[in-house]
Amino acid sequence: MLDQISAFLKENPGTKARTIASKLGVDRAELNRLLHDCQDKFEKDSEFRWSLVSAEYRIEFGGSGWLTSGDFERAFSSTSPLTSRHTAVVLVLKDGCKPLLEFVARLLAFCNQLVAVGKVVTLNFEGSKKTLSYLDRVGFFDVLNEAIHVLPGRPNSRLSKTYQGNNDGVIEFRLIDPASPDTNIPSLLQHSFVSCAGGSYSQAAFTVLAELFGNVLDHSDTASPGFACLQFYPRARKIQAVISDNGRGIVGTLAPVVPEKYPHVAQIMASAQHSGVALLTEVFKSGGLSQVDTDGRGIGLKLSRDVAKKFRAKISVRQSDFELRVYHDHNGVQFGHRLNLAHLDGTHICFEFKLDAASKSA
Template sequence: MQKRIIAFLEKSPRTKARAIAAELGLDRGEVNRFLHENTDKFAQDDEYQWSLVAPSCRIEFPGDGWLTAWQFESALIDRAPLTSAYREVVFALRHGGKPMLDFIARLLAFCNQLVIAGKTVTLDFGDSISTLTYLNRVGFFDVLDGSISVLPERPSGDLAREFQGNNQGVIEFRLIDPDNPDENIPKLLRNSFVACADKSYSQAAFTILAELFDNVRDHSATGSPGFACLQFYPKGRKIQAVISDNGLGIVGTLAPVVPVKYPEVARAMASAPHPGVALLKEVFSKGMLSQKDDDGRGIGLKRSGDFAKKFKARISVRQSDFELRIHHDDGAVDFKHRGNLALLQGTHICFEFKLDSNVKSA
């Protein structure tokens, strides 16, 4: 029985005992009893699903070309490091991989949350020293939990402090303290954005970035700090700005109040394939949803979406187990989502702006 169950869980982790018994043609009671008697080999999660107890999990990312949040999420499919039985998680970057800001932000958020969950985390840059140097330059290690091991050696962070503010195309990683957030962060992001694009974008950039910052701050509900950063990519003529928190997230804070305050929205969510996606679409397309009763609340993300539409920008919003992408093209709004992602707490927003070819950037 043991060999058959191990072989099954290697291919199908996070499976309930009754499903294991049904698939293997075994008695459910015997399977359940066997699993509980061998917790050194099998672990059960909060959803009563069983997996093999694995001492470590190594997640490697592709080596050639740009790495985006899409590639990051793909590498974690069926791994779910936060909810798995793995005690140690290793993230490895290969030579030739060039991580973009949205990828880096997901990596940072996962690493810090894994530590909070009591797991041991290692970042292996042995095959990608250039990435290690770049992350040091943008202040990644100043925000990364100090208990995380970095191979071949953890940088001191001096490089980021030495060059901070010297490049208008970079806003190094800045912590967002949920109890005392640095309200200057949106201005720093806006100033960098305008320096790389054009003054005509100043108001739109500030509105978008300030609203995203406010919403991440307001929907955090956690004592764990978030972060913000910006990067300009001259060759691709695009700007990415990321604002993240590690709390309940937009859906996590709004969903509990929707049935009472917004019954029509609650009915639409109940009939939708994914309630969280439906709620987030409502937030960006119509607004006026808020966990608070103050007048004028709940329009921030809608307003950000309107400005993004005007300038054909893209916004991606990562929630607990899904991501919603808001695209704007030819005046139309296009929502795309990806579900069944590895659990990640909080709200992680990436705003991507493609510069027009006639805009002179710094």
Template sequence: MENGKINSLESPKKYRKIKKLSEFFMRKRIAHILTNSPGLKARDIAKALNCERREVTKCLYDNLEEFVQDENFAWLLKKNACLKIEFSANRTWITQEHFERALVKNGSPLDTAHGHIILKIPKESKLLFCAAARVLALANQLAEVKRIVELDFTENPDAVSYLNRAGFFDRLSKSIKVLPRKPNSSTAQRHKANTTKLVELLPIDADSDENVPERFKLSFADVFGELHAQKLFTVLGELIGNAEEHSETVIPGFAGLQSYSLKGSTSIVAVVSDSGKGICSTLRPALDLHYPEIAAQFPKTLEASDAKLIIHAMLKGGLSKRGKGKGGAGLYNSSGQAESLNAKISIRQEDFSVSLTYKDEDLHHNWSLGLPTLRGTHIVFEFKLDRQ
């Protein structure tokens, strides 16, 4: 101020500073009110603050990273807004289909504004290996985007014991809370590779010392013979290599295998999971550049275009983000071995899945579209062997 007059350059700066401080204190006061009384509507907050409703509404919508509105138009602190998803089973086993139904019922927590996510395993339910892998991937993805995540096994301590042996907690983000408590030590590490029925969930990070496909082969060669073990080695080696190529993720991928004996035969379930960009997201940019004929065959405007593109890659091969002659055989080679084993391969992408089932040289394939968000590529490989 000079000679009693406000400096024309200083005035706007002071105004912006005062306005910024006013907005800061308004946000803090609203946060304090919602901490003590969550679930208030804007008019109730304005009444408590003795100010105009429009001021409160503007502040709430200007700070959606901190505040969230529920289905009843009431406001909560985002960090305290909670969504509980329970993975119920019709019978004893929770399968990957039950996992998907739970997401359809509740919506993917990756698409909601809830800051606190509880994933609950109910009492007397057993997790199939493929379902456990989906829960693990979802939990880690939520942790990576800074959600508060809890895995609730309070009613099902047996599930904790099984998952600990399978290496689930070794792959789980350390920021995730486990109820009633996380195991003190890893039974997967203590008993690693001492059974042919289980290959623990192992990291498929390119920098890892683990040769995961070799673990699969060694584990099953004595039980199912060298031929089947080699086929398994080829399938999973290709799928893991494909995941490493297309992943581009900060969350380490993982793979594992479980066998179940029933009525004289053995069902084998192998999983390969990564939380990266997904197969189609990495292939699409290369199509116009290296494969214009394929791009024309599977345009984005075509219904189920991405699903059909993955099926094409599995049955025909030769597609690589690096171009022709530079890879792209992984899915194709896996498909060929799956045919020889009468196996089923399902591939879950961000919002759709495809499956290929081989039986006596016949191939059946289908897809599901519009699934709730789960980032990355999640592959389940299933087949049965009659034990001699």
């Protein structure tokens, strides 16, 4: 019967079980059992329509305009290629797209993680060669795993090497090795930030960037390198600084110790819609949550929140299957979130600073 089902779905992908049973003249209960027992061969979508498992998972980003982190997340179905049965993943950036740094950072982490779990990955820029050139300039390909295929061809990273350090509005992608981290990265980011925003924000910038850098190291728990980068957008008058790792993430390392060390937080998590969102929100609100017993640990994100409040900045933290956003409006510090995101390991933090908003509130 498996050969019959496979032949039918090859010609009729996206068919519901009752139709397959009717067309093949087989018992529906037996058919359902086979479909569910052989999910290495058959897959169903959210509307319970069955198809043959494709070897390739294809994702397309953009069209004309800026690509945000929201565009990155919306491009995926509920199944992440990281955990799917697809052996190959193709990611296409369309003509006219302009990826913001936060989008680029998530794309980079995602591609490297796909290769790490054994997927064959292709990045297709054939319709967006300006994007290819931009990514070469900011050092994207210096950090991208060499095993990833790039179309129409992988740049030789000449632009990033030629212009590295020549523009304070760009800090090219820098690797963060958990075993031997470059502790100059926060100062490097701070220098660029202050060059664009002004000296009055020097201490605030360093506080946020150093604490975010430290949190990524504290909660990485992996030998796989992370990265940091910064981009100033003069027309929009904003700066995005990104710090990412590929490990267990803040929630992944904190959650196991919460029941014993922080029972009040465990109660909050138990009654929440999403326990991870609840835990991370408490980290920002209260601070003092740490997986280690050391005075002063666990306050980094709370300090970052306080700076975000003062300067009306935004912080987004991407975890395995959700994102928490911290921002400020006329009612004070607010929290928002996205749930049911495609699986992505690690912690991916973006600090976005609107210069005009900051100058009004300083």
